[in-house]
Amino acid sequence: MALIYAPLFLYLALLLFYIYTMQYFMELDIHLNIIDDPELRFLKTYNLCYFTIWNFIFQIIFILLVLLDESLKIFCNRKNFSTVLGKVRALFFHSAILPSSVMVACFFWILWNINEDLMMPRSVSKIFPLWLNHVLHSSVIIAVVIELILPKRDNFVEFKSTVPIVLIIFFSYNIVLYSIYFLEGVWLYPIYRILSWPLKISFSLLQFVAGLSLTKVGINVQNLKRPKLLKFE
Numbered sequence: 001m002a003l004i005y006a007p008l009f010l011y012l013a014l015l016l017f018y019i020y021t022m023q024y025f026m027e028l029d030i031h032l033n034i035i036d037d038p039e040l041r042f043l044k045t046y047n048l049c050y051f052t053i054w055n056f057i058f059q060i061i062f063i064l065l066v067l068l069d070e071s072l073k074i075f076c077n078r079k080n081f082s083t084v085l086g087k088v089r090a091l092f093f094h095s096a097i098l099p100s101s102v103m104v105a106c107f108f109w110i111l112w113n114i115n116e117d118l119m120m121p122r123s124v125s126k127i128f129p130l131w132l133n134h135v136l137h138s139s140v141i142i143a144v145v146i147e148l149i150l151p152k153r154d155n156f157v158e159f160k161s162t163v164p165i166v167l168i169i170f171f172s173y174n175i176v177l178y179s180i181y182f183l184e185g186v187w188l189y190p191i192y193r194i195l196s197w198p199l200k201i202s203f204s205l206l207q208f209v210a211g212l213s214l215t216k217v218g219i220n221v222q223n224l225k226r227p228k229l230l231k232f233e
Contacts, residue, residue: 008070010146014139015063018056021135028127039121042186049176050188052108052136054169055100059140062097065089066147083155090155090222093147095165098218099211101140108137111191118191148218152225159219166211174204 047053069085111118116125177188187193192200 007150011063011066018060039123043124051173052104055104055140058096058100059143062092086155090157094157094215094218095162098144099166099214101144102214103210105137105141148221153227157219159216162215166215170208170211
């Protein structure tokens, strides 16, 4: 019986942790006002344009969606509404949460371990505590793991229904990324400074391919939980 409440408590704990992180991040943002550094001013101006922040916002929306869905299942007799909410939850998870979170974690830490200057300037990394980096680039995997290991009997998602959403998310972000460069002459991520234009385009295409591939893998994992139909002779 206690297992019924497990998703609710897990996601609630994660939400409270994220709220604390948001509060700290806002205090850090206020602190940036008194630091006279061009790179830090740029970070403050375009902080909502980083894909890490997009993904963090996706996570908060998803957790709120999950908490509502789980609460309706446990405490209310709203089966029709809960079914619709469950479908939205599954689609949003596979289209946004899983590909975005895994890519944020993998791309950030791979490049960070090669050379941290590829991901953020030294002046920025000095004021970012290590735990905040882990919240934004590591703990985002927690929701993915929870959702993949939870029992599932319905609301399975077809890959073709996720493709448009995945493409819209990554296409929109690349528009933002390249627009800021053409308008301001500065790249959000330092790695783009050292890549040639063919490599920049290739790196962007890699993001599309990785996003779709991760979505496909996640759907295949969830499909392993499909109830097997009994055959009667």
